[in-house]
Amino acid sequence: MNITVCIKQVPDPNQPYKLSGTRLDREAVQPVLDPGDEFGVEAGLKLAEAHGGEVTVLSMGPAKAMEAMRRALSMGAHKGILVSDEALAGADAQATAQVLAAAIKRNPFDLVIAGTESADGSTGAVPAMIAELLGVPQATFAKQLEVKEGTLTIHRQTQEGYDVVECALPAVLTVTSGVNEPRYPTFKGIMQAKNKPVEQLSAADLGLSVAASQQVAAVNPAPARGQGEIFEDDGTGAARIADFLKNAKVI
Amino acid sequence: MNSYENEARRSAPLVGERGERRTRGGRNLVGFPAVSTPTRNRADALDFLGVDALLSEEERMIRDTVRRFVRERVLPDAGGWFERGEFPRELVPELGKLGLLGMHIDGYGCAGASAVAYGLACMELEAGDTGVRSFVSVQGSLAMYSILRWGSEEHKREWLPPMAAGERIGCFGLTEPDSGSDPGSMRTTAKTSGGDWILDGTKMWITNGGIADVAVVWARAEDGIRGFLVPAGTPGFSARDIHGKMSLRASVTSELVFDGCRVPRDMMLPEARGLRGPLCCLDEARYGIAWGAAGAGRACYEAALAYAKERTQFGKPIASFQLTQRKLVEMLLATNRAALLALHVGRMKDEGRLAPEQVSLAKLANVRDALEVARSARSVLGANGISLEYPVIRHMNNLESVFTYEGTNEIHTLIIGQAITGLSAFQ
Ligand SMILES: Cc1cc2nc3c(=O)[nH]c(=O)nc-3n(C[C@H](O)[C@H](O)[C@H](O)COP(=O)(O)OP(=O)(O)OC[C@H]3O[C@@H](n4cnc5c(N)ncnc54)[C@H](O)[C@@H]3O)c2cc1C
Ligand SMILES: Cc1cc2nc3c(=O)[nH]c(=O)nc-3n(C[C@H](O)[C@H](O)[C@H](O)COP(=O)(O)OP(=O)(O)OC[C@H]3O[C@@H](n4cnc5c(N)ncnc54)[C@H](O)[C@@H]3O)c2cc1C
Numbered sequence: 001m002n003i004t005v006c007i008k009q010v011p012d013p014n015q016p017y018k019l020s021g022t023r024l025d026r027e028a029v030q031p032v033l034d035p036g037d038e039f040g041v042e043a044g045l046k047l048a049e050a051h052g053g054e055v056t057v058l059s060m061g062p063a064k065a066m067e068a069m070r071r072a073l074s075m076g077a078h079k080g081i082l083v084s085d086e087a088l089a090g091a092d093a094q095a096t097a098q099v100l101a102a103a104i105k106r107n108p109f110d111l112v113i114a115g116t117e118s119a120d121g122s123t124g125a126v127p128a129m130i131a132e133l134l135g136v137p138q139a140t141f142a143k144q145l146e147v148k149e150g151t152l153t154i155h156r157q158t159q160e161g162y163d164v165v166e167c168a169l170p171a172v173l174t175v176t177s178g179v180n181e182p183r184y185p186t187f188k189g190i191m192q193a194k195n196k197p198v199e200q201l202s203a204a205d206l207g208l209s210v211a212a213s214q215q216v217a218a219v220n221p222a223p224a225r226g227q228g229e230i231f232e233d234d235g236t237g238a239a240r241i242a243d244f245l246k247n248a249k250v251i
Numbered sequence: 252m253n254s255y256e257n258e259a260r261r262s263a264p265l266v267g268e269r270g271e272r273r274t275r276g277g278r279n280l281v282g283f284p285a286v287s288t289p290t291r292n293r294a295d296a297l298d299f300l301g302v303d304a305l306l307s308e309e310e311r312m313i314r315d316t317v318r319r320f321v322r323e324r325v326l327p328d329a330g331g332w333f334e335r336g337e338f339p340r341e342l343v344p345e346l347g348k349l350g351l352l353g354m355h356i357d358g359y360g361c362a363g364a365s366a367v368a369y370g371l372a373c374m375e376l377e378a379g380d381t382g383v384r385s386f387v388s389v390q391g392s393l394a395m396y397s398i399l400r401w402g403s404e405e406h407k408r409e410w411l412p413p414m415a416a417g418e419r420i421g422c423f424g425l426t427e428p429d430s431g432s433d434p435g436s437m438r439t440t441a442k443t444s445g446g447d448w449i450l451d452g453t454k455m456w457i458t459n460g461g462i463a464d465v466a467v468v469w470a471r472a473e474d475g476i477r478g479f480l481v482p483a484g485t486p487g488f489s490a491r492d493i494h495g496k497m498s499l500r501a502s503v504t505s506e507l508v509f510d511g512c513r514v515p516r517d518m519m520l521p522e523a524r525g526l527r528g529p530l531c532c533l534d535e536a537r538y539g540i541a542w543g544a545a546g547a548g549r550a551c552y553e554a555a556l557a558y559a560k561e562r563t564q565f566g567k568p569i570a571s572f573q574l575t576q577r578k579l580v581e582m583l584l585a586t587n588r589a590a591l592l593a594l595h596v597g598r599m600k601d602e603g604r605l606a607p608e609q610v611s612l613a614k615l616a617n618v619r620d621a622l623e624v625a626r627s628a629r630s631v632l633g634a635n636g637i638s639l640e641y642p643v644i645r646h647m648n649n650l651e652s653v654f655t656y657e658g659t660n661e662i663h664t665l666i667i668g669q670a671i672t673g674l675s676a677f678q
Binding site: 187 | 308309312313316319320349350351354362363364368
């Protein structure tokens, strides 16, 4: 099974972010492999362990994204592709998807795995666009997954519970943070990572000249959360909390 | 830049632009007076000297992996383990999986990492808890290293892979009730009888003793001190855990009793003869301890710095008082110096030019400094400084063990004293 896992390097989401204009200031905060993408890497490794085959990690980003790539390789991925090109700086979701799809298409693939949404851009749009560009089905929000005889079956996380979704391979799959427990890289893995092949590509190598079609007009902080409602329990507390939850459509 | 701007910069508050609490990696806490280049470097409040930049990418990845493991698997429970006097045995296979056990051994299922990488791992583990780091030191640097260095090929093949995986636990029995700093005075004996060895005697203060699958035991034979592998369950061998410890509580410490304990001839480590056998293993462990202590000190400093910036008395954060700042700066000084020293001896070890007395210097200096840092940090935390809600008192108490084991402060002083004067002051 040939599995490609899309991974993104993001500014450490556990640290306060800094803006420079309408963009994140990437110099200010330590870059890390998007924690959400670790679930994708783990899912890919598990499948390759069960069915054989190789896991390729694919990233588009600045040259520094090689560190995130090495981390995924140290977890056990077999090889990497890093698309890095000044011409791609400022790419939006669509341009990113075009680049990633073009890189994926160069080799035969059975499954493309991505995160549900990135920790920084968070559009959640890239995987669907990749599926469209590759002309394959997508199975999203997987909290459980299985591959059997060319068919991918997932439990798709929903508001109420989950749907069981099935599609034929090749396909694009996005995984949630509940899908598995990503392994720690082992020291052996870390030491082997630097000898694993990483192909470095430019936009021209992919025969692409893409440009962002979106522009970020403004960036505003999310409104501070309003004060919660406080119920003093005078014997009717439980009923009032139940009403409150009903109104909020939680129960 | 004119002097007015300069002044304005200097008086700016030493916190991030949004007043956020600083975490590792940010670059907004400043200690230098302003200089005129706009892109000047800034010292990090934690890694003040930028020791990080001296590490390779691979070393940083190993460090970050252990740091994360500690954050996720050690720190949430470390206070509870200490309070209950409980060693987290469930961590052992996880430590093995990462490659922490016998980490710097090549082959036999071990990771084969560099001395610096091993040191960094010790540092991060002990920034979590000294008990966990002690487990790793004893397993890897004492028990496994004894087998690697002095054992037969069969010993290595049988014991090292499962010990590396954390499936088997080892301990190292040198100290006795009446023989501590002076191991040459040991009384445990090994006598030959019908092709076997008979061990008699008592070992004391043995880390991992009660949970070990195999004990590396040093005993006096006819031709000098010899090492033996004694599997748990061997008739005549029993272990009793030591209770009532006020230090290193998340670690098993035991007494080992050998009462006519018969072990087959081939359980002797063939290559070790004399005190050099155990002492060269101690050198390995002491090296890791020099790193580990730097980690414990750093954890105390970080806790004190964060606390001092948040705790308000007399209408101001206590970090704004000169007396507190002095404490914080002294801690910073000690922890950064310790990290540099550890890295320096680590590079020397990787180059194969580290002498035992240099390991002594690093162990002595870093453990002593860490203990000072811990005590000072404890005072900064006030009453909270004695609570297990914070890591400081735990580290402070743990470091008392580190101060004593693997050669006391005094013994390392005498080793260094002998090295520089050529005169032994041991007796
Ligand atoms: C030179 C250069 C500089 C860049 N600088 C910036 C920058 O300053 N700010 C910025 O936000 N982005 C930057 N990018 C990356 C790119 O613009 C974003 O990846 C893109 O906007 C995707 O949107 P998203 O993060 O919302 O993805 P989402 O759709 O939220 O991501 C979902 C999943 O898609 C996959 N995915 C998304 N992006 C990538 C990627 N780049 N590589 C591999 N897999 C991916 C991951 O699996 C992810 O979990 C840069 C890229 C290059 C080449
Ligand atoms: C938690 C813990 C775990 C341990 N784990 C192990 C283990 O796994 N395996 C093992 O073999 N041992 C272990 N030890 C034992 C440890 O190595 C010894 O405690 C240490 O070597 C000191 O020996 P002692 O306690 O007998 O003190 P002593 O040797 O009796 O020393 C008492 C004091 O006298 C000082 N002193 C001794 N001789 C001199 C001198 N010549 N000049 C000046 N001062 C001197 C010492 O520095 C010390 O301050 C452990 C100890 C502890 C506390």
